[in-house]
Amino acid sequence: MTRIRLSALATTAALVASGGLLTATPAVAAVTCVSPVWKAEYFANSTFTGTPKLTSCDSVIAENYGYGDPAGGRLPKDNFSVRWTVTRDFGSGGPFTLAAEAQDGLRVHVDGVRKIDLWRDVSTTQKKTVSVTIPSGRHTISVYYAAWTGAANVKFAYTPNTSATVDKVRPLAPTGATVAYDRTLNKVDLKWAANKEMDHAGYRLYRRLPTTAWAKVSSATALITGTSYVNYPPPTGQTYLYELRAVDRAGNESWGGTDLTVASVDRTAPGAPTGLKAVENDTSGAVLTWTAPTATDVAAYRVYNGSTLLDTVSGTQYTQAAVTPGTTYNYTVKAVDRAGNVSAAAAVSLTTEGDLVAPAPVAGLTATPREDGVLLEWTPNAEPDVKLYEVYKAVQVDDGDGNLVWVAHRVEYLTAGASSYLHGSAADGETVLYGVIAIDTWNNQIFWNDPEFDWVEVTELGTPETG
Structure with missing residues (x-):
C-alpha cells in the first residue's frame, strides 16, 4: 500500500483529547487528494458518523490491519470504519471490473448506486467481483469498510476490461493538438494533451492531401506512446492535413481529433524538358x-x-x-x-556549318636537298579542323619575252597527320621553291600566290655530269 498520511497530529494545537482518542479539528476535514488518488477517512465507529479521526490519501486500497488499531491509538481495535472516495474522469467509459475482498463488511457504490454488498461480520475474508459499464465523463466511486470484531483487512480495485470481444467503446478523440512546421528542416512537430482513458494504449497519426484519403504516417505496427511526434512531409509545396487518433488496449480507435494543416516547403524539382x-x-x-x-x-x-x-x-x-x-x-x-x-x-x-576562314600558313618549313630528292619538314598546324596538306613546287620558266617567272604546280596531297615529305625530283642542280598549304574540313585554304604564303628556296643536288 502507498499512503500519504495527513493525520490529526499535523500540529499539536489542531487536536484535543477526547475519551482516550484524538479528535481532528476542521483542518483535517479540508484535506484534498488529487484524483485518481483515494481520499481515506477513518471513523471511531462502524457507522461512518462524526468527524474522521484520520484523513489520508491512498494510491491503492490494500490494507491488512490485523487485530490492531489502524490509526496508531486514535481508533478502537474493533468497531471502526473507513470510507474511501475518488472522483475521476473515465474518458469514454466502457466495461470495468470491480474486485473486492474484506473481513469484515464492505460496500462499493458508483455515483451513489451500490454495486457490491458484502456487509457482514465474518471470521474469514469474503470476496466478490462484478462487471459494470461506466459511462463517459467524471464519476465517483465510494468504498465503505467496517471492522466489527477480530482481524481486519480490505482490498478493492477497479480496472477496465480490455477484451476485444467485450470492449466495443471507442476512446475519446485526442484534444489540445498543436502543430509547428520548420521550413528549413521540413519538419512537423505535433503535440497534444494526454488521453484520459484508463485503458489507453497509444496514438496513431494520419496525414492526407485535401483530396485524398487518410494514410497512417506513424509506425505500421507500434503505437505512439507519448504526447508528441515528429513527421517529415513530402517536400512538394502542397498542403497536408494531419489527424491524431487514440487507441485503447482492446484495439478500439477513436474518431480523429481536430485536423491540423501544414503547407510543406517545395523541394521537389520538376521533370526535365x-x-x-x-x-x-x-x-x-x-x-x-x-x-x-x-x-x-x-x-x-x-x-x-x-x-x-x-x-x-x-x-x-x-x-x-x-x-x-x-x-x-x-x-x-x-x-x-x-x-x-x-x-x-x-x-x-x-x-554549325563550315566556316570561311582558311587555316594559318604552315610554319617552320625547311627543304633539305638529297640525292633521292628534296626532304620537306614543317611544324604541324594546330587547328583542329585541318584535314589535308597540299605540297607545291615552283620552278622558273621563260615567259616568252625573255623574262624568268615562277610557275607553281601541285606535287602531292598529304593527310592531316603529316609533318614531312620527300619529293623525289631529279638531282639536276636546279634552284626551286617548295611550299605546303593546310586545308580544313570546309576546304578553306590560302593559295600559293597569297602574300602570306611562305615559300622556301632550295638548290637541288647536281649530277656528276653537271658538277
Whole structure:
C-alpha cells in the first residue's frame, strides 16, 4: 500500500483529547487528494458518523490491519470504519471490473448506486467481483469498510476490461493538438494533451492531401506512446492535413481529433524538358525548341552552352543570335519551378556549318636537298579542323619575252597527320621553291600566290655530269 498520511497530529494545537482518542479539528476535514488518488477517512465507529479521526490519501486500497488499531491509538481495535472516495474522469467509459475482498463488511457504490454488498461480520475474508459499464465523463466511486470484531483487512480495485470481444467503446478523440512546421528542416512537430482513458494504449497519426484519403504516417505496427511526434512531409509545396487518433488496449480507435494543416516547403524539382532540338537558322543563329515537363509550377527555363548560362526564358524556345561556323555547341536546358527547384538537364549538340576562314600558313618549313630528292619538314598546324596538306613546287620558266617567272604546280596531297615529305625530283642542280598549304574540313585554304604564303628556296643536288 502507498499512503500519504495527513493525520490529526499535523500540529499539536489542531487536536484535543477526547475519551482516550484524538479528535481532528476542521483542518483535517479540508484535506484534498488529487484524483485518481483515494481520499481515506477513518471513523471511531462502524457507522461512518462524526468527524474522521484520520484523513489520508491512498494510491491503492490494500490494507491488512490485523487485530490492531489502524490509526496508531486514535481508533478502537474493533468497531471502526473507513470510507474511501475518488472522483475521476473515465474518458469514454466502457466495461470495468470491480474486485473486492474484506473481513469484515464492505460496500462499493458508483455515483451513489451500490454495486457490491458484502456487509457482514465474518471470521474469514469474503470476496466478490462484478462487471459494470461506466459511462463517459467524471464519476465517483465510494468504498465503505467496517471492522466489527477480530482481524481486519480490505482490498478493492477497479480496472477496465480490455477484451476485444467485450470492449466495443471507442476512446475519446485526442484534444489540445498543436502543430509547428520548420521550413528549413521540413519538419512537423505535433503535440497534444494526454488521453484520459484508463485503458489507453497509444496514438496513431494520419496525414492526407485535401483530396485524398487518410494514410497512417506513424509506425505500421507500434503505437505512439507519448504526447508528441515528429513527421517529415513530402517536400512538394502542397498542403497536408494531419489527424491524431487514440487507441485503447482492446484495439478500439477513436474518431480523429481536430485536423491540423501544414503547407510543406517545395523541394521537389520538376521533370526535365523533353524533345530538345537545335537547328541553325538563316541568319547565322541557332534555334532551340523543347516540350515543357508535366509539372504545373514551372516558372522559367535556363539555357546553357556547356557550363555557360546563355539566358533564362519563360517559353519553350530560345534563339542564340550568332553562332560560329564549324563549331560544336553542347546545349542544355533546365526547368525551374516557382520555388527555385531546378530540373535535370535536357541536352543536345549542334555543329554549325563550315566556316570561311582558311587555316594559318604552315610554319617552320625547311627543304633539305638529297640525292633521292628534296626532304620537306614543317611544324604541324594546330587547328583542329585541318584535314589535308597540299605540297607545291615552283620552278622558273621563260615567259616568252625573255623574262624568268615562277610557275607553281601541285606535287602531292598529304593527310592531316603529316609533318614531312620527300619529293623525289631529279638531282639536276636546279634552284626551286617548295611550299605546303593546310586545308580544313570546309576546304578553306590560302593559295600559293597569297602574300602570306611562305615559300622556301632550295638548290637541288647536281649530277656528276653537271658538277
